[in-house]
Every structure is written in structure tokens, then in C-alpha cells.
Amino acid sequence: MSSTKTIWLVAWREIRQRGRSKAYLFTSLITIVFVLGLIIVPGLFGDSTETYKVGSVGEGNVAIVVTAVVFGNSEDEPGQDPSVEIETIAYADRASAEAGLVDGDVDAVLVDGAEVVVDRQSGFFGTGGPTGLLQQAAGAIALEEIAAENGQAATRVIEVLTSDPLEVTSLSDTSTEEDGSEVVAYFGLLLLYMAIILYGTWILTGVTEEKSNRVVEVLISTIRPWQLLAGKIVGIGALAIGQFAVTIAVAYVALTTSGSIDLPRVPATSMINLIVWFILGFLLYATLFGAAGSLVSRVEEAQNAAMPLTIFSVGGFFAGFAVLANPEGAVALVTTMIPFTAPFVVPIRVSLEAIPAWQYALSVVITVLTLYLAIRAAGRIYSGGLLRFGSRTKLREAWRSATE
Numbered sequence: 531m532s533s534t535k536t537i538w539l540v541a542w543r544e545i546r547q548r549g550r551s552k553a554y555l556f557t558s559l560i561t562i563v564f565v566l567g568l569i570i571v572p573g574l575f576g577d578s579t580e581t582y583k584v585g586s587v588g589e590g591n592v593a594i595v596v597t598a599v600v601f602g603n604s605e606d607e608p609g610q611d612p613s614v615e616i617e618t619i620a621y622a623d624r625a626s627a628e629a630g631l632v633d634g635d636v637d638a639v640l641v642d643g644a645e646v647v648v649d650r651q652s653g654f655f656g657t658g659g660p661t662g663l664l665q666q667a668a669g670a671i672a673l674e675e676i677a678a679e680n681g682q683a684a685t686r687v688i689e690v691l692t693s694d695p696l697e698v699t700s701l702s703d704t705s706t707e708e709d710g711s712e713v714v715a716y717f718g719l720l721l722l723y724m725a726i727i728l729y730g731t732w733i734l735t736g737v738t739e740e741k742s743n744r745v746v747e748v749l750i751s752t753i754r755p756w757q758l759l760a761g762k763i764v765g766i767g768a769l770a771i772g773q774f775a776v777t778i779a780v781a782y783v784a785l786t787t788s789g790s791i792d793l794p795r796v797p798a799t800s801m802i803n804l805i806v807w808f809i810l811g812f813l814l815y816a817t818l819f820g821a822a823g824s825l826v827s828r829v830e831e832a833q834n835a836a837m838p839l840t841i842f843s844v845g846g847f848f849a850g851f852a853v854l855a856n857p858e859g860a861v862a863l864v865t866t867m868i869p870f871t872a873p874f875v876v877p878i879r880v881s882l883e884a885i886p887a888w889q890y891a892l893s894v895v896i897t898v899l900t901l902y903l904a905i906r907a908a909g910r911i912y913s914g915g916l917l918r919f920g921s922r923t924k925l926r927e928a929w930r931s932a933t934e
Contacts, residue, residue, distance in 0.1 A: 536753050540761020541768065548732070549769055557728070561777050569784045581615045582660040585627040585636040590643025591618070597667035598660070616660065628701060640664065646696045661698065668695040718804040718877050719850040721774060722811050726843045729770040729812070730819040733762055734836050737823030737912075756909035759824075763816045770812070804877045811846075811873025814901050815839060821908035846874035857884035866893045869900035 548554050580602075584595060595616050602614025619636055621627035624647075627639040631649050638660045639647040646664050672695050737759075749758055822835040833840075849865040856862060857879045865871040866879065872893045879885035 533754075533757055536757045537761045537764060540753070540758055541765035544736070544762055544765025545768055548736075548766065549772075554769065554773075558773050558776065561773065562780050565777055565781045566784055569781065579611050579615055580613060581617065582638070582663075583617045583619060583636040584660055584664070585630055585639035585647075586618050586620050587622075587624050587627045587639060588642035591640040593671055594640060594643060594664055594667045597670050598663040601666045601670070602663050614663065616663075632701065638664065643668070644696065645699060647699045647701065649701050665696055716854070716878075718808065719847065719874055722808055722873055723843060723847045725770050725774070725808070725812050726815045727840070729766050730815050730839065730843075731833075731836070732766050733816050734819045734823040734833075736762055736766070737820055738826055755913035759817070759820045759909060759912045762820060763813065767812060767816060800877075800881050803880050807873045807877050810897050810901060814869065814873070814897070814904055815843060817901070817904050817908045821911040824912045842870040846871040850874040850878055853878050854882075857882040863889070867896060869897040872897050 586592075586595075595618055599612075599614060599616050602616075603612045606613055619630070621630065621639070624639075624641060627636070627641075628647060630636050631639050631647060637648075641647060646661055648661055818839050819836055822839060826835045846865070849861065849871045853859075853862045853865065853875045862875060862879060862884070865875045866885065866889055876885065876890065876893055880890070
């Protein structure tokens with residue numbers, strides 16, 4: 531029997547047994563319920579009043595803010611908490627107001643009743659907010675002025691009604707596509723971490739359970755150790771992808787149905803890049819988790835054997851957040867070149883357009899080479915430790931006793 535067919539048989543065995551297990555079905559259900567809760571519950575029990583902070587520079591801004599609050603609360607029922615509140619912060623000049631905007635002290639800045647300055651024109655959570663209300667308010671005030679004047683042409687009324695009276699100046703250009711890239715990178719970071727911790731542990735405990743039950747003695751009599759390891763990784767990996775795909779599909783349907791979040795357009799290149807690094811990262815960690823599982827004979831000892839790998843994955847997870855804050859810093863460069871952190875970091879830097887081509891190419895080469903060496907090393911460790919029972923096998927003993 532060919533190696534490919536043998537690996538597929540082992541993978542199919544994992545898919546059938548674990549895919550029908552109560553643990554897999556329960557975790558799938560809990561994951562879906564948790565995701566739905568995150569999407570739906572905040573809309574049911576969240577704060578009913580949205581508070582915005584608007585900076586004010588010059589004259590002519592007070593009337594716009596007051597009118598904007600009226601528009602924001604126009605559909606409120608009597609006795610109901612206001613839907614919108616706007617707090618005005620006065621600034622001496624435009625420069626200080628823009629500095630406050632960048633620092634997050636205000637959500638927008640009104641300048642002389644003629645211009646609204648925002649930090650970004652689009653974002654993951656939509657493009658409405660205070661800007662839309664201020665535009666409506668300025669339009670209403672302009673209509674009042676038109677009504678007070680005699681002989682105004684009807685065309686001007688139509689122009690005011692169908693246009694945004696305030697000029698919008700953005701301090702940073704961010705397209706919808708860029709926002710989509712950032713969303714993919716952020717959730718890709720979370721998904722990869724979840725996959726490594728959850729399904730890497732599955733591989734770890736699966737190897738240990740078969741070893742402790744002596745099932746492996748029967749399996750090894752017909753297939754080679756590295757084929758068994760590869761099959762388990764492929765099978766459990768397929769279950770991981772299936773569970774994630776279902777969860778993401780449910781989340782997407784819930785988001786589009788509820789309308790609680792305006793989903794940005796996700797670039798195909800960002801999605802492909804994320805998938806590539808997800809596969810590389812999962813295969814690297816899954817291979818080493820399988821090797822770690824062959825070194826112990828009891829499930830209770832499995833977590834201790836995998837502790838170094840868990841530390842690496844946690845480090846990569848937090849490195850991803852550090853890179854989100856500074857995608858071109860020293861931490862970003864170093865973690866890009868470390869194969870255990872690169873799958874977390876590189877997709878983020880790509881989405882933020884903060885990684886040179888040579889760094890990306892070098893990171894891919896280092897990670898692929900490390901994966902190849904890890905597969906070779908894990909196969910040898912797996913072979914040497916799989917049939918050693920009793921106390922925990924030392925790494926050196928497993929390496930020396932391995933059979934080709």
C-alpha cells in the first residue's frame with residue numbers, strides 16, 4: 531500500500547472517530563453559541579445611549595451640534611433614554627483639535643461650521659456615527675436659511691437636500707479594502723491561536739491515548755510510525771478546518787442578518803495570505819505536538835510534555851497584538867523571522883502593508899525549512915518514543931532508539 535493511501539486511511543479513521551465523538555460535537559455547538567452570543571447579546575442588553583465627543587474650532591458649530599442631537603433622537607419614544615448624546619470640546623486652534631482627534635479624545639472636529647475633520651473616513655464598524663448626524667444637521671440649517679430668504683431657486687433646495695454640506699477632511703486615507711485586510715488579520719490571529727491550542731492538544735492526547743491503551747502496537751505492525759503521525763495531523767486538521775468553516779459561516783449570516791456591524795470588503799489576496807500562513811503554522815505546531823505526545827504514556831503527563839509548545843504559541847499570540855500596534859518596529863522584524871511566531875505576525879504586517887518583499891520571502895523560506903526539519907525530527911522522535919511505555923521518555927532516548 532502506498533504511503534499516501536496509508537496516511538489517508540489513518541486520517542479517515544480520525545475523522546470518523548473524532549468527528550462523531552461527543553467532545554467534538556459539543557465543542558462545535560458551544561463555539562457556535564458563543565459566537566452568536568457575542569453578536570446578538572450586546573444589541574439586546576447594551577447601553578441604549580451612544581455618546582460622541584465632537585471638537586469645536588471657531589464659530590458656527592453650536593447650532594449644528596444641537597440639531598445633530600435632535601436628528602439622532604428623532605425616533606425615540608417618550609420616556610425612553612436618548613439614543614444619542616454629543617459632548618462638545620472646544621479647542622483654541624485646528625492643530626490642537628487634530629491632535630486630540632488622533633489621540634482619540636474626540637470622534638470628530640467641527641471647524642467654523644463648514645468642515646468636519648475625522649481621523650478615518652471608513653472603518654470596520656461602519657461609516658455613520660457623528661459624521662452622518664453632523665451632515666444632516668448642517669443640511670437642515672442650510673434649508674432653514676433658504677426658507678428665510680425670498681426668491682431662492684428651487685434648484686438650490688434640491689442641491690442641499692441631495693448633497694453633504696460639510697467638506698470632509700480625513701487625516702489618514704483608509705479604504706474599505708484596507709479595513710477588510712485588517713479584519714482578516716485580526717481574526718486570523720485569533721483563529722490560528724485557537725486551532726493550535728485546541729487541535730494541537732487533540733493530537734497530543736490522541737497519540738498518548740493510543741499509546742497508553744496499547745492500540746499503537748497493533749497499528750505499528752502494519753504501518754510506519756511517520757505515516758501514523760501524518761495521518762493523525764491530516765485527519766484532525768480537516769476536522770479543525772471544518773469546525774472553523776461552519777463557525778465562520780454562522781457568524782457571517784448572523785452579522786449580515788442583524789446588521790449590527792457593517793462588514794468591509796475582504797481582499798482576495800489577504801484571505802489567501804491568511805490561509806497559507808494558517809496552514810504553515812498549524813502544520814508546524816501539530817507536528818511537534820504529535821512528537822511530544824509520543825514521549826509520555828499517560829494523558830496526565832501530556833500537558834507537561836507540550837508546555838514548551840504552548841509557551842511558544844502564547845508568545846506568538848501576544849506578538850501579533852504587539853505588531854498590530856507597531857507593524858514596522860523591532861519586535862515585528864524579529865518575530866517575522868522566528869518560525870514559531872511568523873504565522874501570527876506576517877499576515878498582520880501584510881494586511882497593514884508594513885512588510886518589505888524580502889522580509890516576507892525570507893520568512894516563508896525559514897518557516898518552510900523549519901517545517902521540513904520539524905517533520906523529519908518529529909518522525910524520528912515519534913518512532914523512538916511510540917513503543918516505550920511506563921515512565922516519560924526523554925527526548926534523547928527517543929531520538930537514539932528511533933528506527934528508520
